[in-house]
Amino acid sequence: MIRKLLASFVVVAGVVTAAPAFAQDDxxxxxxxxxxxxxxxxxxxxxxxxxxxxxxxxxxxxxxxxxxxxxxxxxxxxxxxxxxxxxxxxxxxxxxxxxxxxxxxxxxSPLMIGYNPQSRFAADFKSKRWDQVLQEPGIRIGRTDPKLDPKGAFTVEMMTKAAELYHQPDLVEKTLGDAENPAQVLPEETLVGRLQSGQLDAGFFYSTETSDLKIPALRPAPELQAKxxxxxxxxxxxxxxxxxxxxxxxxxxxxxxxxxxxxxxxxxxxxxxxxxxxxxxxxxxxxxxxxx
CATH class of the missing domain: 3.40.190.10 (Periplasmic binding protein-like II)
Structure with a gap:
């Protein structure tokens, strides 16, 4: 029993005294x-x-x-x-x-509309205007919370401007729904992963995200640009x-x-x-x- 206790102490001591790779002050x-x-x-x-x-x-x-x-x-x-x-x-x-x-x-970093190249809507993004694709039935869109993240606020702002530019008063409602639509609003740090895994068809991202991770993306008209x-x-x-x-x-x-x-x-x-x-x-x- 004593040997077992000593062995256990050695193991525990090893865990406790193991030096970290960096000092806390560093x-x-x-x-x-x-x-x-x-x-x-x-x-x-x-x-x-x-x-x-x-x-x-x-x-x-x-x-x-x-x-x-x-x-x-x-x-x-x-x-x-x-x-x-x-x-x-x-x-x-x-x-x-x-x-x-x-x-x-x-x-x-400008705001872009990124999409999954394996999505069934991918071909549409190449042949139609992006706002038209975002209104298609069944498309899964991801964005961040406008109250917690500037990108989420930029998204709502850009879509509101697009509604005016393209003369579609109900564009925001058709594409985003409520500002905090639970079907779309996701934590910023998980949005890219959701798109890449196929859980989303499209989403709103900064150019640093789309460029860095080779996500196909479309830049909106200059009049709509947010960054x-x-x-x-x-x-x-x-x-x-x-x-x-x-x-x-x-x-x-x-x-x-x-x-x-x-x-x-x-x-x-x-x-x-x-x-x-x-x-x-x-x-x-x-x-x-x-x-x-």
Whole structure:
């Protein structure tokens, strides 16, 4: 019995004392818009770890959902990347908890209509206008919640404009139904997977998603164009401010911008909103370099 207890203790001790691959202080927690899952988890995160020796830990969800979790003190992070400047504004100021004091616009990605090439509606997307296909009986459409994700709000906005442009007053009702239609509204981080697995025939995605994952997609008319405007910031209560600065420096560096371009993101000249004096000097320096 004693031998068995000793053996069990050794096993348990081995589990408890096993050293993690990275020290906790070297972990950078990045909260980011769900449309960037592939980019962050397969490209930026690993490249950041290789370049700095620090550990990337990502959390993906709709930008508004993340902001609500930050406000409600349900989630903490070091860096926050959203798909809309409005989300950052909702976290700025004393009334909003002063979670964000500055942010940087660094990239954009247009909203597209993506479809599954194996869908029975795929051929129609090649021969008909996209809004006509979305009205066909039986088509399964996926989108995100307009209350939790900017992409969901952009989708409703774009379809409302399309109804006017194409003189179809009931277009929104025929294609989307209610704003929070449970048959269509899905978490942003699962939408691509649902389309690829055949659970959806079509959906609304940013170009970074369709380009990155080779999803056939159609770009709406210029009059209807909506796009993500990606922003990043270091949260005011970031537990690892040094690591957060290092991550932002990397993402805005020449190597980081190259990775963004490779994943179908339109890199733009960085612009700062908010209290510039609150920014780490290294971040200010890399922004100045990127702007040249």
């Amino acid at each position: 972990t950078v927690n990045v909260l980011y818009a769900g449309s960037l899952v592939n980019l962050m988890e397969r490209s930026v995160g690993p490249a950041f770890e290789k370049a700095t020796g620090q550990h990337f830990r990502g959390y993906a969800a709709g930008s508004n959902k993340i902001a609500n979790e930050i406000k409600g003190k349900l989630r903490r992070g070091d860096v926050f990347i959203s798909a809309s400047p409005k989300v950052n504004t909702s976290l700025m100021g004393q009334a909003n908890g002063d979670h964000v004091t500055w942010y940087v616009n660094f990239a954009e 993500a405007s990606y922003t990043l910031t270091i949260l005011s209560d970031a537990p690892n401010r040094a690591g957060a600065s290092s991550f932002v420096d990397f993402l805005l560096s020449a190597q980081g911008r190259t990775l963004l371009k490779q994943h179908g993101v339109d890199v733009v000249k960085p612009t700062i909103t908010g209290n510039v004096q609150a920014m780490p000097p290294s971040v200010q320096a890399v922004i100045d370099a990127a702007a040249q």
